[in-house]
Amino acid sequence: MSKFDRRGFIKLAGLGGGIVFASSLSRGFGLNALGSVVDYANAKVENDFYFVQLSDTHWGFAGPKVNPDAEGTLKKAVQAVNSLEEQPDFIVFTGDLTHTTDDVQVRKDRMSQFKEIVSGLKVPTVHFMAGEHDASLDRGDAYQEAFGKLNYTFDHKGVHFIVIDNVSDPGAIVGESQLNWLKADLKQQKTDARIVVLTHRPLFDLYPDWDWSTKDGSAVIDALMPHKNVTVFYGHIHQENHHLTGHIAHHSAKSLMFPLPAPGSVPKKSPVPWDASAPYKGLGLRSIEAEPKQAKYEIKELNVTGA
Amino acid sequence: MNHNKKRILLTGVLLVSAVVSGLLIYTRANAVPAERVIHITAKKFDFSPDSITLKKGEPVVFEISSADREHGFNLRAFGVRANISPGKVSRIRFTPDKTGKFTFSCDVFCGDGHEEMTGTVIVTE
Numbered sequence: 174m175s176k177f178d179r180r181g182f183i184k185l186a187g188l189g190g191g192i193v194f195a196s197s198l199s200r201g202f203g204l205n206a207l208g209s210v211v212d213y214a215n216a217k218v219e220n221d222f223y224f225v226q227l228s229d230t231h232w233g234f235a236g237p238k239v240n241p242d243a244e245g246t247l248k249k250a251v252q253a254v255n256s257l258e259e260q261p262d263f264i265v266f267t268g269d270l271t272h273t274t275d276d277v278q279v280r281k282d283r284m285s286q287f288k289e290i291v292s293g294l295k296v297p298t299v300h301f302m303a304g305e306h307d308a309s310l311d312r313g314d315a316y317q318e319a320f321g322k323l324n325y326t327f328d329h330k331g332v333h334f335i336v337i338d339n340v341s342d343p344g345a346i347v348g349e350s351q352l353n354w355l356k357a358d359l360k361q362q363k364t365d366a367r368i369v370v371l372t373h374r375p376l377f378d379l380y381p382d383w384d385w386s387t388k389d390g391s392a393v394i395d396a397l398m399p400h401k402n403v404t405v406f407y408g409h410i411h412q413e414n415h416h417l418t419g420h421i422a423h424h425s426a427k428s429l430m431f432p433l434p435a436p437g438s439v440p441k442k443s444p445v446p447w448d449a450s451a452p453y454k455g456l457g458l459r460s461i462e463a464e465p466k467q468a469k470y471e472i473k474e475l476n477v478t479g480a
Numbered sequence: 481m482n483h484n485k486k487r488i489l490l491t492g493v494l495l496v497s498a499v500v501s502g503l504l505i506y507t508r509a510n511a512v513p514a515e516r517v518i519h520i521t522a523k524k525f526d527f528s529p530d531s532i533t534l535k536k537g538e539p540v541v542f543e544i545s546s547a548d549r550e551h552g553f554n555l556r557a558f559g560v561r562a563n564i565s566p567g568k569v570s571r572i573r574f575t576p577d578k579t580g581k582f583t584f585s586c587d588v589f590c591g592d593g594h595e596e597m598t599g600t601v602i603v604t605e
């Protein structure tokens with residue numbers, strides 16, 4: 174993991190004649206001094222890294238037939254991440270951190286309990302996203318108070334991450350103003366920029382009858398289309414799904430509370446019951462190894478105990 | 481009364497009845513079948529009724545109201561949807577052009593149970 178790509182360095186250094194400088198950002202093989210290479214001409218950082226995606230933790234959910242360890246599953250996942258041999262650069266939570274409630278005070282309590290538990294993560298950088306359970310009943314008020322912005326961007330080692338909010342509008346809409354914000358942000362990015370979109374709902378019509386879509390998701394995809402290297406990681410559907418819209422790959426993550434059935438496989442969408450012979454089956458987290466140079470993302474699914 | 485007057489009257493009667501029956505034929509030929517009105521109530525977390533049977537080709541109006549809060553009504557198979565707000569009646573007008581069983585659902589997140597807020601439209605020949 175995150176091996177220093179020597180060949181990559183030489184190639185980059187020899188390219189373009191831009192200013193090349195070395196920093197000690199990377200954990201290399203005794204090559205720390207050259208661990209990170211920035212080619213100013215391309216404004217690109219040459220460095221592999223990995224991050225962890227956790228999703229749909231639904232803190233506050235109660236349903237012993239669905240998850241008798243509702244209080245313990247998230248804690249186990251935190252433990253699992255902490256015991257990864259090499260710690261990820263950062264962690265993302267792609268929404269539904271808490272389970273919905275009409276009671277504003279209970280909502281706030283759930284959010285602070287959730288924060289308390291994930292503060293046990295060793296990795297200092299954690300990026301949060303809202304799900305409809307967190308943000309749809311109050312248009313994201315409690316969420317923003319507890320976790321900050323609903324949509325934002327951040328950059329990491331040559332990858333531009335864009336967090337899109339498709340939940341604070343209860344109608345599952347990204348909305349005109351956020352779309353304009355997205356377009357303005359994308360304008361700053363070259364067409365070959367490494368872009369990762371993080372969001373809660375699928376941006377394409379995965380299964381609209383089950384609310385597995387974003388009403389104006391196609392406008393988001395249209396805006397992303399001119400960019401050649403875009404990958405989307407999301408949650409919401411409580412299972413793995415891999416889908417392509419043109420050249421854009423969409424990967425959904427498992428839940429850390431209950432799995433949901435495959436799209437359209439049953440007449441009514443409801444949680445898959447707990448299987449005592451295979452506890453935590455269908456739940457999990459994932460690590461994502463990013464190779465910005467190749468715009469490649471290698472996904473490794475992990476179970477609740479990190480195996 | 482002389483013969484002539486009788487003839488004029490008769491012609492008049494015939495003329496009027498011809499116009500009337502012509503009008504009747506005209507309206508009948510251009511008649512739009514009456515719209516069927518169906519009242520639906522949305523509340524946390526179901527629709528009532530949650531099963532609606534329609535006839536293919538028969539125009540229908542759904543008059544949907546909410547008993548509690550904001551909901552949505554979305555019948556994707558026919559491309560119709562509406563926001564449902566308390567104190568208002570939302571109307572959806574369409575003519576089913578295919579037979580089968582189709583799901584409608586609430587598409588405005590309304591709380592713990594929103595996911596199960598669905599119903600079925602059955603369209604027969």
Ligand SMILES: [Cu+2]
Pocket residue numbers: 523524525550551552586587588589590594597
């Ligand atoms: Cu509803």
